[in-house]
Amino acid sequence: MKALRFERSIPRYAAAVAAGALAPGAGAKVGPLRLKSIDPPDLPGPGWVAVRPRLAGICGSDLSTIDGKSSRYFEPIVSFPFVPGHEVVADREGTDGTDRVVLEPVLGCVTRGIDPVCDACARGDLGNCERIAFGDLEPGLQTGFCCDTGGGWSTLMVAHESQLHAVPAGWTDEAAVIVEPTACAVHGALAAGVTPADTVVVLGSGTLGLLTIAALRRYTDAGTILAVAKHPVQRELARSLGADVLVEPGEALRATRRLTGSLALGDGPIVRLTGGADVVIDCVGSEASVTEALAMVRPRGRVTMLGMPGKVQVDLTGLWQREIHLVGAYTYGTEFRAEGPRRTFDLAFELVEADDLGRLVSATYPLARYEDAIAHAANAGARGSVKIAFDLRNEKERRRA
Amino acid sequence: MPRPGFVLDVDRSTPPILFNHGETFRLEKLPPGRSRVIYPAEPLKPLEHPDAAIRHALLNPVGDSDPLPALLKPGMRLTIAFDDISLPLPPMKRPDIRQRVIEAVLDLAAAAGVDDVVLIAALALHRRMTEAELRHAVGDRVYEAFAPHGLLVNHDAEDPDNLLFIGTTDQGEEVEINKRAAESDLLVYVNINLVSMDGGWKSTATGLSSYRSLRHHHNVKTMQHSRSFMDRHASELHSSNWRMGKVLRDSGVKIFQIETTMNNNVFGTEGPMSVLQKREWDWTARDRVTFLGLQKGLDLMSSSARRSIFQAWRAPHAMTSVQAGEVEAVHEITTENTYRQHLVPVEGQTDILTMGLPYICPYNVNSIMNPILVMCLGLGYFFNLYRGRPPVREGGVLIMSHPTPWEFHPVHHPSYIDFFEQVLADTTDPLEIEARYEKQFAEDEWYRHLYRTSYAYHGVHPFYMWYWGSHAMQHLGQVIIVGGDAKAVRRLGFRPASTLQDALEIASDVVGRDATVTHLHNPPILMADVT
Numbered sequence: 001m002k003a004l005r006f007e008r009s010i011p012r013y014a015a016a017v018a019a020g021a022l023a024p025g026a027g028a029k030v031g032p033l034r035l036k037s038i039d040p041p042d043l044p045g046p047g048w049v050a051v052r053p054r055l056a057g058i059c060g061s062d063l064s065t066i067d068g069k070s071s072r073y074f075e076p077i078v079s080f081p082f083v084p085g086h087e088v089v090a091d092r093e094g095t096d097g098t099d100r101v102v103l104e105p106v107l108g109c110v111t112r113g114i115d116p117v118c119d120a121c122a123r124g125d126l127g128n129c130e131r132i133a134f135g136d137l138e139p140g141l142q143t144g145f146c147c148d149t150g151g152g153w154s155t156l157m158v159a160h161e162s163q164l165h166a167v168p169a170g171w172t173d174e175a176a177v178i179v180e181p182t183a184c185a186v187h188g189a190l191a192a193g194v195t196p197a198d199t200v201v202v203l204g205s206g207t208l209g210l211l212t213i214a215a216l217r218r219y220t221d222a223g224t225i226l227a228v229a230k231h232p233v234q235r236e237l238a239r240s241l242g243a244d245v246l247v248e249p250g251e252a253l254r255a256t257r258r259l260t261g262s263l264a265l266g267d268g269p270i271v272r273l274t275g276g277a278d279v280v281i282d283c284v285g286s287e288a289s290v291t292e293a294l295a296m297v298r299p300r301g302r303v304t305m306l307g308m309p310g311k312v313q314v315d316l317t318g319l320w321q322r323e324i325h326l327v328g329a330y331t332y333g334t335e336f337r338a339e340g341p342r343r344t345f346d347l348a349f350e351l352v353e354a355d356d357l358g359r360l361v362s363a364t365y366p367l368a369r370y371e372d373a374i375a376h377a378a379n380a381g382a383r384g385s386v387k388i389a390f391d392l393r394n395e396k397e398r399r400r401a
Numbered sequence: 402m403p404r405p406g407f408v409l410d411v412d413r414s415t416p417p418i419l420f421n422h423g424e425t426f427r428l429e430k431l432p433p434g435r436s437r438v439i440y441p442a443e444p445l446k447p448l449e450h451p452d453a454a455i456r457h458a459l460l461n462p463v464g465d466s467d468p469l470p471a472l473l474k475p476g477m478r479l480t481i482a483f484d485d486i487s488l489p490l491p492p493m494k495r496p497d498i499r500q501r502v503i504e505a506v507l508d509l510a511a512a513a514g515v516d517d518v519v520l521i522a523a524l525a526l527h528r529r530m531t532e533a534e535l536r537h538a539v540g541d542r543v544y545e546a547f548a549p550h551g552l553l554v555n556h557d558a559e560d561p562d563n564l565l566f567i568g569t570t571d572q573g574e575e576v577e578i579n580k581r582a583a584e585s586d587l588l589v590y591v592n593i594n595l596v597s598m599d600g601g602w603k604s605t606a607t608g609l610s611s612y613r614s615l616r617h618h619h620n621v622k623t624m625q626h627s628r629s630f631m632d633r634h635a636s637e638l639h640s641s642n643w644r645m646g647k648v649l650r651d652s653g654v655k656i657f658q659i660e661t662t663m664n665n666n667v668f669g670t671e672g673p674m675s676v677l678q679k680r681e682w683d684w685t686a687r688d689r690v691t692f693l694g695l696q697k698g699l700d701l702m703s704s705s706a707r708r709s710i711f712q713a714w715r716a717p718h719a720m721t722s723v724q725a726g727e728v729e730a731v732h733e734i735t736t737e738n739t740y741r742q743h744l745v746p747v748e749g750q751t752d753i754l755t756m757g758l759p760y761i762c763p764y765n766v767n768s769i770m771n772p773i774l775v776m777c778l779g780l781g782y783f784f785n786l787y788r789g790r791p792p793v794r795e796g797g798v799l800i801m802s803h804p805t806p807w808e809f810h811p812v813h814h815p816s817y818i819d820f821f822e823q824v825l826a827d828t829t830d831p832l833e834i835e836a837r838y839e840k841q842f843a844e845d846e847w848y849r850h851l852y853r854t855s856y857a858y859h860g861v862h863p864f865y866m867w868y869w870g871s872h873a874m875q876h877l878g879q880v881i882i883v884g885g886d887a888k889a890v891r892r893l894g895f896r897p898a899s900t901l902q903d904a905l906e907i908a909s910d911v912v913g914r915d916a917t918v919t920h921l922h923n924p925p926i927l928m929a930d931v932t
Contacts, residue, residue: 251822258819263847267855269811 001040002397003154004370004390006065007032008080013068020067025378027067028371033084035370037397041150041158045113045136048158050093051101052398055177055364056152057087057389058377060208060285061308062144066374071310078145079138085152085390086144089167089176090159100167102179103152103159104345105143106331111160112137124334124341127187142331153367153390155398165345168353175358177389178211182357183348185211188306188329189219190337192279197223199260201252201296204283204307205229205238206380207360207387212281212306214355217242219337219347226259226277228252231381241355256296272318276301281329287312294318294326304329364391403443406745406927411436411918416681418920420757420901422884423770423804424707425699426677426692427757429901436918437751439792440680441927444666445742447719451498455505458659458723464730469506469589469657473513477586481506482556482579482609485524486534487763488593489663494715498661500540502591502723506659507543519581520553523590523608525615526852526859527764528813529555534767558611558859559849566613567652570644574617579609583654592660596786596926597631597739600660601732602646603639610645612843612861617641621831624871629785631928633736646728659725660735665742665925666718674714678925704806711760712767743928747792750931752916753908754793755901756783758803759924764858764866769810772889773817773825773866775803780880781869783923789931792919796878798908800901805885805893812856816848820863821892829894831871839864878911 009032016031027033043050062084064070086105091097108126109117112135120128133139140146143159150157167176189212194200200222202209209227216222227243228251229235235246247255253270256262262275272295280293285307291314293303299322306329319326332344351357362385365373370390377388392398409415417428418438431438448454459469466472473479483499486492503520510518520539522530535553536544547553556579557563565580582588582605590608594600607615617623618641624630626637633639649656668674673695676688684692699707722738724731760770762778770778779801784791793799809818824838839861842848848860874880880895881904890897898904909916921927 247822254819254822257847258823258841258845261846263850267812267815267851267857 001038001155002367002395003036003038003083003150004033004367005036005038005081005083007034016066017068020069024067025063025375028374031066031068033066033370035367040156041148043158044148047161049161050156051090051103051159051164052093052156053085053088053090053152053154053392054100055089055173055361055389055391055393056085057177057181057387058373059087059181060206063374063378064308064310067378069310074141074145077133077139077141079140079147082140082145082147083151083154083157084144085154086142087177087180087389088152088157089173090152090157100173100176101159101164102167102176102345103143104163104165104183104332105180107132107137107140107142107146107149109135110162124343126333127331128333153370155392155395165349168349172358173393174361175352175356178357178360178387179345179348179352181207181387182211182215182352183332183344184208184306186215186219186347186351187332187335187344188212188281188304189215190335191327191329192220192281192304193302193325194220194222194279196221198278199223200225200279200281201256201277202227202243202281202283203252203289203293205234206283208306209283210234210237210241210360210386211357212283213238213243214241214351214357218351218354222279224259226252226255231384233384233386234381237360237386252292253296260298262298271295275299278302279304281306282309283307285309287314290314294324297324299323301325302327360386361389362386364389366391367395403445406440406442408745408747409438409440411438416684418681418922419677420755420802421759421924422757422802424704424711424760425804426696427802427884427901431755431918431920432905435915436920438920438922439745439747439927439929440922441665441745441925442742444664444718444925445721447664447721448723451720451723452501452505454720454723455502458725459505459509462657462726463724463734464727466657466726469725470509470513472587472655472657473510473515474586475514477515477517478584479510479515479518479587479589480521480582480585481518481589481591482521482523482582482605483538483591484593484599484604484608485522485527486530486538486766487527488599489595489716489718490761490763490766491667491714491716492537492766493663494717495537496540497538498593498663498720499538499591500543502659502661503539503543506589506591518547518552520547521579521582521609522555523604524556525608525610526558526612526862526865528852528856528858531856556609557853559853564611567654568648570648572644574641574645575613576606576645576648577611577614578605578649582609587655587657589657589659592658594660594662594735594739596743597633597736597928600735601633601639601642602649602728603642604658605649605654605656606642606645612859614645616843619865619868621835621868621871624868625875627785627872629787629791629872631785632788633732656728657725658728658731659723660731661720662722662735662738662742663718664721667716667925669717704804708760708769740928743786743926744788744930745927747929747931750790750794751792751797751919752794752912753798753800753905753918754921755800755918756802756921756923758783758801764862765810768813769808770803771809771814771817771821772805772807772886772893773821773863775801775805775882775885776893777866777869779803779870780873781866783921784870784873786921786923786927787929787931791876792921792929792931793877795876796911798879798881798911798916799873799877800881800883800898800904800908802883802901803885805882805889807886807889813858814863815851815857816842816845816860817858817863825892825894831867831874834864834867879908881907
C-alpha cells in the first residue's frame with residue numbers, strides 16, 4: 001500500500017528543522033516524511049478493523065511535526081515509524097462510499113485492550129487517557145502518531161470500532177473530514193468556561209480558530225467575540241461564523257482595550273492591559289500568542305490554550321499577579337452540559353451540519369503531491385485557503401492494497 | 402523688494418517642479434500647455450526692531466482697549482496664554498516670538514507691581530508641551546522664573562476643577578474655558594498667526610476650552626460649511642468662535658489680544674535648505690548640485706534619521722507685524738498682514754490640483770506624520786488655503802505626494818492608532834464616523850489619562866483631523882497619493898500611485914485626458930485667491 005511515513009532519522013530531522021525555519025512546510029521536502037510502499041498494518045487485536053481513507057486532513061500539529069517544531073514532550077508518547085493523518089473520513093474495508101466512517105483518533109484504554117480502563121477513560125475523557133503508552137499498542141497519543149495503527153495519509157489503516165462514527169447519509173466527505181478538528185474546537189470552546197455575555201478573544205483564524213468561533217456561537221452564550229485574523233478570507237469566514245470584531249495580528253491588544261474599556265499600562269506601545277477580555281482562546285500556540293493572551297485577559301480571566309504551544313518562554317508574573325487561569329484544551333471526550341453529558345464528537349457532527357463547515361475544506365491533493373499539499377497547508381491563509389486535505393479516493397493503490 | 406506670488410503657465414521649457422515628499426523631495430515634469438504652478442510670495446521684509454515694535458503695540462493698542470500698562474494693577478490676577486507647539490511651522494529659531502512678547506508683557510507687569518501671574522500653554526486638546534518645548538517657546542529666563550513654581554502650565558481640558566462654564570451662545574453653543582484664565586482680572590493672549598485661520602476669538606474660545614465647548618464647531622457640519630476655514634468671513638468655524646467670543650466678552654472676561662505675523666522665510670537664504678524656497682528656474686548650477694547632494698544624502702538615510710534631521714530644523718522666519726488690544730480689531734489688522742504674505746491671485750479653477758506634502762504639519766512637531774495627519778495636511782490645511790473658491794473644481798482630482806507610512810507615534814498619537822485600525826477599517830465617511838465613534842473616543846478613560854499625564858493628543862483629536870478634510874472630501878471626485886504606502890493610502894480611502902504620471906493617468910478616468918493641472922507650490926505657505 002502507499003503511505004506517507006514519518007521515520008526516525010536524525011539527519012533528516014535536522015534538515016527539516018533548518019528548512020522549516022526558512023519556509024513553513026519546507027520540512028516535507030527534506031525531512032523524515034517520505035512517500036513509500038509499505039505493508040498494511042496488522043490488526044492489533046479484537047475490535048479492530050481495516051478502513052480505507054477517503055479524505056485525510058493536514059493539521060497544524062502535523063505541520064509542526066514535519067517542520068521539526070514539535071516539542072520533545074511527545075517522544076515517549078509516539079512510536080516510529082508512523083503514518084500521519086488523524087483527521088480522517090474513510091470507508092470500511094470492502095465498501096466504497098456506502099459505509100463511511102469518521103475516525104475519533106485518540107487511542108484510549110479500550111483501543112489498547114486495557115481493562116479496567118483508567119479513570120479518565122471511565123469518565124469518557126478519552127483525550128486525558130492515562131495509558132496512552134501502554135497496553136496492546138505501541139505508544140501513541142492518537143492514530144497518526146502510532147506505528148501500529150497506520151494513519152490517514154495512506155490508502156489503508158486500522159481502527160478500533162470504538163473510534164469510528166458513521167457518516168450521516170447525504171454528507172459530503174469534506175463535511176465528514178472536518179468533524180475531528182471541529183470536535184477539538186467544541187471541546188476548546190466549552191473548556192474556556194465562557195459565561196453569558198463574556199467578551200471572548202480568539203487568537204488565530206486558521207481552521208481551529210474559525211471552528212472555535214462557530215463552536216462558541218453555538219454552544220456558549222458568549223457576548224462579543226473578537227477574532228484575530230491575518231488574511232481576508234479568514235476575516236470573511238470568521239465574521240460569517242459569528243465573530244463580531246475582526247482585527248489583524250498586532251491590533252488585538254488595542255482592540256481588546258477598546259472593546260472592554262480597559263486601561264493600558266505605560267504611555268508607549270501597549271504591552272498589557274489593566275482589565276481585558278473575560279476569556280481568551282489561543283488557537284495559535286506560539287510564544288507571542290501566549291504572551292499576548294496573558295496581556296489581554298482581565299484579572300481572574302481565563303486563557304485556554306487550544307493551539308499546540310510547544311516549548312515557549314513566557315513571563316508568568318502577570319498570571320500570578322492578576323490571578324489568571326491558564327488552561328489547556330486537548331482533543332475531546334465527553335462534555336458535561338446542562339442537558340447532560342454529550343460526546344464531543346456528537347456535538348461536532350451537529351455543528352458541522354448546522355454551519356455547513358465542509359466549506360472550510362479549500363483544496364485536496366493526491367499523496368504523490370504531498371510536498372505541494374504540505375506547502376499549501378502551511379501557507380493556507382495567505383493563499384486564501386483554510387483546510388487542506390489529501391484525497392485518497394482516486395489513488396490506484398487504494399484498490400490494490 | 403520681495404517678489405509677489407504668481408502663477409506660472411507650464412510650457413516645454415519649464416524645468417521640473419519641486420514637490421515636497423515628506424522628508425524627501427521629487428522633481429516632477431508637469432504636462433506642458435495645460436498646467437500651471439502657483440508660487441508663494443518671497444519672504445516679506447521682517448520688522449527691523451521686533452522688540453521695539455512689540456512694546457509699541459502694547460502701548461498703542463487698537464480697538465476699544467487701554468494700553469497694557471493701564472490695565473496692570475498691583476494685586477491683580479494676570480494670566481498670559483500663548484499658542485502651543487503647533488505654531489509656527491517649522492518651529493522658529495530662538496528667540497521665539499512668544500518669548501519676545503511674553504518678556505515684554507512681564508516687564509510691564511513687573512513695573513506695575515503685578516505679582517500674581519500664571520502662564521498657560523493654550524493647547525486645547527493637543528498634546529502637552531515638554532519642558533524643552535516650553536523653554537523654546539517662552540525662553541529659559543521665563544521658564545526658570547515660573548515653571549518650578551507651577552506658574553507655567555499646560556492647559557488641561559479634562560481637569561474639571563480648572564474649567565469654568567461661561568455660558569451659551571444664541572445658537573446653543575456651550576462656552577467653557579480655563580478657570581484661571583476666565584477668573585483673572587486680565588487675560589493676555591499671545592498669538593503667532595502663521596495662517597489666516599489663527600487668532601481672533603479662536604485663540605481663547607478654542608485654545609483654552611474643553612471638549613464640551615469644542616464639539617460645537619469642531620464637527621463635520623461646521624467644516625463642510627467653512628469655505629474655507631482660512632477665510633474668516635466665509636468660515637463657519639470662525640463664526641462659531643466669534644459667537645463664543647461674544648459670550649466671553651459679555652460675561653466680563655477681559656482679554657488683551659496680541660497677534661503677530663511672520664514671513665515666509667522657512668528655509669533661509671543660505672545653506673543647503675535655501676534651495677527649497679527658490680523658484681526652479683532661479684536655481685543656479687550650485688543650487689542644482691546642492692539639491693542633488695541633499696536628495697542623495699537623504700536617500701541614503703533611514704526614514705527615522707531623515708525625520709530627526711528635519712524635525713531639528715529651526716526656521717529663520719521672522720516677525721512682520723505685531724498688533725495688540727481688542728480681539729476683533731487686532732485680528733482685522735492681522736488678517737491683512739497675513740494675506741499680504743500669503744495671498745496669490747489665481748484665475749479660475751483647475752481639474753487636477755497637485756501638491757507635495759512636506760514633513761511637518763501642526764500635529765507632528767517632534768513627532769511622526771502618520772497617515773491621518775497626511776490626510777489632514779492635504780485635504781484639511783492645503784486644500785483650504787484659498788479665498789473665494791477652491792483652486793480645483795467640484796468633482797476634480799487632488800493628487801498629493803507623500804510617503805504616507807503606516808507609522809504612528811505611540812506616545813503622541815495613541816487614539817490615532819485606534820482610529821486608523823478600527824474606525825477607518827470600517828468607514829471613511831466623516832458623518833458616519835462622527836455619529837458612530839466620536840463619543841466613544843472622546844470619553845475613553847485611557848486616552849483621557851494619557852492626554853492629562855503623558856504627551857498624548859486627546860482621544861477625539863483624530864476625529865477632528867478627519868473632519869478637517871471633510872469639505873475637501875465632499876468637493877473632490879478623487880484623491881490620489883503618489884509614492885505612499887499603498888495599504889495605508891487605501892485605508893484612508895484614497896488611490897495609491899507610484900508616480901505622478903500614473904496618478905495623472907488614474908485621474909483621467911475622472912476628469913478626462915486633457916484635464917488642466919494646477920500645482921500648489923507650498924511650502925512656503927501660499928493662499929490662492931481664486932476668482
